[in-house]
Amino acid sequence: MVLRLILLGSPGSGKGTQARMLQEGYQIVHVSTGDILRRAIQAQTELGRLAQSYMDDGNLVPDDVMLRLVKETLDAPRYEAGYVLDGFPRTVPQSTAFESMLLQWGAALTAVISLEVNREVLIHRLSGRRVCPECATTYHIDQLDPSGELRCTRDGALLVQRKDDDAQAVAIRFDAFERETLPLKQFYRDRGLLREIDGSRATGEVFKDIQRILA
Ligand code: AP5
Numbered sequence: 001m002v003l004r005l006i007l008l009g010s011p012g013s014g015k016g017t018q019a020r021m022l023q024e025g026y027q028i029v030h031v032s033t034g035d036i037l038r039r040a041i042q043a044q045t046e047l048g049r050l051a052q053s054y055m056d057d058g059n060l061v062p063d064d065v066m067l068r069l070v071k072e073t074l075d076a077p078r079y080e081a082g083y084v085l086d087g088f089p090r091t092v093p094q095s096t097a098f099e100s101m102l103l104q105w106g107a108a109l110t111a112v113i114s115l116e117v118n119r120e121v122l123i124h125r126l127s128g129r130r131v132c133p134e135c136a137t138t139y140h141i142d143q144l145d146p147s148g149e150l151r152c153t154r155d156g157a158l159l160v161q162r163k164d165d166d167a168q169a170v171a172i173r174f175d176a177f178e179r180e181t182l183p184l185k186q187f188y189r190d191r192g193l194l195r196e197i198d199g200s201r202a203t204g205e206v207f208k209d210i211q212r213i214l215a
Helices: 015-026 033-042 046-057 063-074 077-081 092-105 119-127 167-181 183-189 203-214
Strands: 003-009 029-032 082-086 111-116 129-131 138-140 194-198
Touching: 003 015, 003 183, 015 029, 015 082, 015 111, 015 203, 029 033, 029 063, 029 077, 033 046, 033 063, 033 082, 046 063, 046 167, 063 092, 077 082, 092 183, 111 183, 111 203, 119 129, 119 167, 167 183, 183 194, 194 203
Parallel strands: 003 082, 003 111, 029 082, 111 194
Antiparallel strands: 129 138
């Protein structure tokens, strides 16, 4: 069966972390709209220039831009073997339009997995997150040796803090999540696709729950 998954969850809930584990464990493609946008910003493309001001402040990029991006991305042969979407859809208009895209492609979603994590844990995770600017692997300062330089264990690049992880942008991102993205839970519950799991436990425990859902 081809796996087509959506990971839903607040900023910092672990979507990127679990999506990377799913990519490795199930040989499906991890599609992070946030990573695609950050690469576009780094490369100074037209999309990057458009997205930057929204992202730096913690606001969502307009729906029409995201829908064009996802349509162009997923309409390619490498996605036929399955994928996990991390960060898309995140508004009701995006979910509705994505439903039509899937219909057009004759494809169906396997599940929508919502990672539930409380605010205190989210703030701790986001304030301590460091990312590799080369491969986008995420770390938390609690896992790193504070006495040396913080480098990616995969490619040795110096780790950085995301601009939108400062306290002001994080507050705006939480608001956007509650206003725009939380209603998606009902959207997918109505379609019998929603699975909620406790995302506040250790990474491996959360992944085991996802594996149980997919078994
Ligand atoms: P995006 O990059 O998607 O960010 P986000 O949704 O805010 O989510 P994060 O990446 O902050 O968190 P995550 O859930 O992936 O957690 P992670 O695994 O890193 O989007 C950024 C911006 O792009 C948006 O604000 C918007 O502007 C724009 N954008 C993107 N898509 C869009 C769309 N569809 N429409 C409109 N705009 C869009 O984990 C966080 C930290 O916790 C890490 O340090 C990690 O190591 C640690 N951690 C993870 N899991 C655990 C665990 N189980 N236990 C302990 N620590 C953990």
